[in-house]
Amino acid sequence: MSDIxxxxxxxxxxxxxxxxxxxxxxxxCKPALEVIPGMTKNTxxxxxxxxxWEEMCIPMRNGVLGAVVYEGxxxxxxxxQSLVDGGEILLAPCHSYSSVGGMTGITSASMPVHxxxxxxxxTYAYCAPHEGSSPKGFGWGTNDEETIQHAHWLEDExxxxxxxALEACGGIDLREIxxxxxxxxxxxxxxxxxxxxxxxxxxxxxxxxxDLPTSMRSRVLEFMLDSDIFALHVVMAAGRSIIEPAKGVPxxxxxxxxxxxxVEFGIKxxxxxxxxxxxxxxxxxxxxxxxxxxxEVAAPDIGDSSIVETIGLGGMIHAASPxxxxxxxxxxxxxxxxxxxxxxxxxxxxxxxxIPYLDFKGIPFGIDVRKVLQLGITPILDTATVHVNGGKIxxxxxxxxxxxxxxALKALAIEWEVTx
Amino acid sequence: MSDIxxxxxxxxxxxxxxxxxxxxxxxxCKPALEVIPGMTKNTxxxxxxxxxWEEMCIPMRNGVLGAVVYEGxxxxxxxxQSLVDGGEILLAPCHSYSSVGGMTGITSASMPVHxxxxxxxxTYAYCAPHEGSSPKGFGWGTNDEETIQHAHWLEDExxxxxxxALEACGGIDLREIxxxxxxxxxxxxxxxxxxxxxxxxxxxxxxxxxDLPTSMRSRVLEFMLDSDIFALHVVMAAGRSIIEPAKGVPxxxxxxxxxxxxVEFGIKxxxxxxxxxxxxxxxxxxxxxxxxxxxEVAAPDIGDSSIVETIGLGGMIHAASPxxxxxxxxxxxxxxxxxxxxxxxxxxxxxxxxIPYLDFKGIPFGIDVRKVLQLGITPILDTATVHVNGGKIxxxxxxxxxxxxxxALKALAIEWEVTx
Numbered sequence: 001m002s003d004i005x006x007x008x009x010x011x012x013x014x015x016x017x018x019x020x021x022x023x024x025x026x027x028x029c030k031p032a033l034e035v036i037p038g039m040t041k042n043t044x045x046x047x048x049x050x051x052x053w054e055e056m057c058i059p060m061r062n063g064v065l066g067a068v069v070y071e072g073x074x075x076x077x078x079x080x081q082s083l084v085d086g087g088e089i090l091l092a093p094c095h096s097y098s099s100v101g102g103m104t105g106i107t108s109a110s111m112p113v114h115x116x117x118x119x120x121x122x123t124y125a126y127c128a129p130h131e132g133s134s135p136k137g138f139g140w141g142t143n144d145e146e147t148i149q150h151a152h153w154l155e156d157e158x159x160x161x162x163x164x165a166l167e168a169c170g171g172i173d174l175r176e177i178x179x180x181x182x183x184x185x186x187x188x189x190x191x192x193x194x195x196x197x198x199x200x201x202x203x204x205x206x207x208x209x210x211d212l213p214t215s216m217r218s219r220v221l222e223f224m225l226d227s228d229i230f231a232l233h234v235v236m237a238a239g240r241s242i243i244e245p246a247k248g249v250p251x252x253x254x255x256x257x258x259x260x261x262x263v264e265f266g267i268k269x270x271x272x273x274x275x276x277x278x279x280x281x282x283x284x285x286x287x288x289x290x291x292x293x294x295x296e297v298a299a300p301d302i303g304d305s306s307i308v309e310t311i312g313l314g315g316m317i318h319a320a321s322p323x324x325x326x327x328x329x330x331x332x333x334x335x336x337x338x339x340x341x342x343x344x345x346x347x348x349x350x351x352x353x354x355i356p357y358l359d360f361k362g363i364p365f366g367i368d369v370r371k372v373l374q375l376g377i378t379p380i381l382d383t384a385t386v387h388v389n390g391g392k393i394x395x396x397x398x399x400x401x402x403x404x405x406x407x408a409l410k411a412l413a414i415e416w417e418v419t420x
Numbered sequence: 421m422s423d424i425x426x427x428x429x430x431x432x433x434x435x436x437x438x439x440x441x442x443x444x445x446x447x448x449c450k451p452a453l454e455v456i457p458g459m460t461k462n463t464x465x466x467x468x469x470x471x472x473w474e475e476m477c478i479p480m481r482n483g484v485l486g487a488v489v490y491e492g493x494x495x496x497x498x499x500x501q502s503l504v505d506g507g508e509i510l511l512a513p514c515h516s517y518s519s520v521g522g523m524t525g526i527t528s529a530s531m532p533v534h535x536x537x538x539x540x541x542x543t544y545a546y547c548a549p550h551e552g553s554s555p556k557g558f559g560w561g562t563n564d565e566e567t568i569q570h571a572h573w574l575e576d577e578x579x580x581x582x583x584x585a586l587e588a589c590g591g592i593d594l595r596e597i598x599x600x601x602x603x604x605x606x607x608x609x610x611x612x613x614x615x616x617x618x619x620x621x622x623x624x625x626x627x628x629x630x631d632l633p634t635s636m637r638s639r640v641l642e643f644m645l646d647s648d649i650f651a652l653h654v655v656m657a658a659g660r661s662i663i664e665p666a667k668g669v670p671x672x673x674x675x676x677x678x679x680x681x682x683v684e685f686g687i688k689x690x691x692x693x694x695x696x697x698x699x700x701x702x703x704x705x706x707x708x709x710x711x712x713x714x715x716e717v718a719a720p721d722i723g724d725s726s727i728v729e730t731i732g733l734g735g736m737i738h739a740a741s742p743x744x745x746x747x748x749x750x751x752x753x754x755x756x757x758x759x760x761x762x763x764x765x766x767x768x769x770x771x772x773x774x775i776p777y778l779d780f781k782g783i784p785f786g787i788d789v790r791k792v793l794q795l796g797i798t799p800i801l802d803t804a805t806v807h808v809n810g811g812k813i814x815x816x817x818x819x820x821x822x823x824x825x826x827x828a829l830k831a832l833a834i835e836w837e838v839t840x
Contacts, residue, residue, distance in 0.1 A: 185605055
């Protein structure tokens with residue numbers, strides 16, 4: 001092994017040890033303006049790598065405009081459009097604000113965000129709650145009255161109840177929740193029913209004691225019952241908190257971020273800090289909820305939720321979630337084959353998150369840019385599918401584009417002072 | 421195929437169709453005296469086939485005496501003993517009262533019992549709640565002050581809160597809960613964490629609305645959080661309600677009951693109605709909670725919980741629960757081999773309860789006495805292990821004894837008018 005290879009391998013070990021040692025604890029659900037450093041009243045955060053208003057896909061634009069109205073900065077969508085055109089709304093990636101956002105990722109000042117504290121490294125991360133089982137939501141790229149009213153409900157009731165319950169219980173250990181939920185068939189991206197159950201069980205005894213109106217607390221518990229995927233955005237914040245301290249390990253080729261803005265897919269690599277490397281957002285192989293929809297009306301892959309694949313979950317572990325594989329019309333052998341690919345592109349296995357059907361082998365952990373390119377296979381990203389004009393229309397999976405990994409490797413090669 | 425064989429096969433199909441069509445709905449949790457037909461103030465029900473006081477094992481005797489004190493029929497254990505000696509306490513199997521009971525199965529008049537209604541056949545079944553994570557309880561064969569106080573708590577708080585919440589939500593569909601929980605790695609005997617999560621999620625929004633003291637409702641939710649196995653006794657009542665209408669299908673060799681009283685293991689067979697066929701209760705292959713315990717201080721297999729194996733769960737489906745297999749130091753291949761044996765001893769597969777790792781093959785369903793004896797392997801019964809003097813000391817698995825199946829087959833042969 002050449003010196004540089006040994007150096008890279010050692011750096012990669014260091015990067016994954018940092019991620020593996022993370023202790024993400026869900027400690028609150030507070031207004032973004034109150035907790036996200038740098039947040040302002042006229043900032044709207046979005047998913048994926050940086051993108052200008054002009055380049056954004058329609059669902060993301062819809063979400064931005066809806067958020068501007070929701071914040072009371074404009075009275076209607078037309079006024080919101082004028083504000084954006086006038087440059088009065090600051091648009092920035094969630095990732096630049098220690099945050100992640102589902103689908104369009106729209107996050108604005110008044111929205112509640114899950115607050116996750118990585119106790120090991122004292123970093124914080126944020127993610128607005130999943131909007132629930134409705135096909136509408138800023139995340140899904142709608143912005144009608146119903147969408148905006150629902151956003152107010154999340155702000156007025158969901159956030160305060162969760163925040164008070166989390167304070168009462170002293171926080172929820174997400175490292176443990178993730179480990180237990182994998183054992184229960186969650187891949188923790190599109191299937192989060194076990195994690196949502198664990199969270200509900202832990203919060204319910206505290207929610208019952210809160211000095212908040214009964215009807216409000218009841219609606220929050222109904223919301224958590226109605227939406228099996230509720231836990232996803234909590235897990236996303238956990239992922240965001242875990243990867244932060246692993247950024248900037250010199251020489252490391254471990255992927256610390258994967259995110260899509262609907263036009264581009266981007267990654268960050270440990271050895272290169274916060275630089276984005278991008279390629280085109282890919283089409284999603286979808287199962288549509290209705291025969292009226294098909295690939296022609298499906299927007300390309302979008303959202304920061306691929307932070308979960310970055311920490312070895314979701315599309316990396318279909319072998320842990322045959323029920324999700326089944327929803328995609330895959331059998332268990334298909335699921336297993338995909339997970340074997342995931343192992344082949346990773347540095348190692350997680351020491352605590354294990355796949356029961358593989359005799360408790362740790363999940364694949366630490367995507368290595370070199371291995372992805374050697375293997376010639378990129379990570380699978382589990383996802384929901386959004387209509388080109390907004391609205392949830394299916395679930396499915398996309399592959400990350402090679403371009404992002406190729407660009408990252410070229411940049412790493414310069415860092416490593418090797419000729420490709 | 422001989423005529424009689426065809427007749428038996430057809431009868432078996434009929435019996436399993438009845439069991440498979442069952443629609444168990446958890447509708448309440450009420451005092452035994454109020455809901456169990458025939459229950460009286462001085463009746464104490466126990467697990468397994470009929471057994472006299474003199475023959476009972478110590479844990480069961482402890483439970484009986486504790487229940488007599490708990491009911492206020494005696495002031496202390498000595499007085500309780502005198503009442504039993506004087507024949508003033510009626511002892512009878514839970515199974516004779518449309519009920520099932522965990523471990524010793526002790527069920528007395530004031531205890532709350534889960535009420536399950538099989539909506540398809542309009543039958544009811546009952547099971548006292550699991551006593552929780554403590555190693556003490558009448559079920560575990562202890563009867564000290566702590567055990568008795570806890571029984572009062574179950575009566576005063578757990579029962580009323582569950583009952584009111586179940587009334588408010590209109591009942592919980594256990595057929596669905598069982599199906600979803602198998603997909604989440606519960607074998608639904610020793611591992612019920614998914615089912616307990618589903619139940620909590622469904623009840624919590626109603627518990628929050630109840631007009632009962634907050635501290636009481638909070639303690640109930642804490643209890644359900646503390647005990648992953650809470651759902652077991654609900655599932656047991658579901659099983660009891662499912663098998664009742666399948667009793668008495670002429671010629672059928674399908675097992676409709678398996679239960680142990682700590683001395684004997686007994687089965688009932690559809691074609692022979694409520695007749696018990698018994699063999700000696702078997703030793704348990706245990707994982708002990710502490711090195712101070714070993715097989716010498718472990719009581720033989722006990723409890724009505726094997727109703728879950730009777731409906732294809734628990735020891736029949738380790739392949740659905742690698743996490744439980746792992747707790748027994750079994751790998752997935754071991755678990756799979758056991759489940760293959762279970763398929764070999766069953767008439768068919770369930771049409772709705774499926775094993776994800778076997779590409780959603782239905783669970784083994786309808787244990788056939790003939791097949792058990794042909795195969796030369798009896799069902800595995802998952803279980804907890806009790807100390808010979810009472811108290812929970814481990815978990816493990818036991819095999820049903822051949823004798824019970826042999827006696828049943830002999831009785832069936834007379835019914836079938838064939839020579840064995």
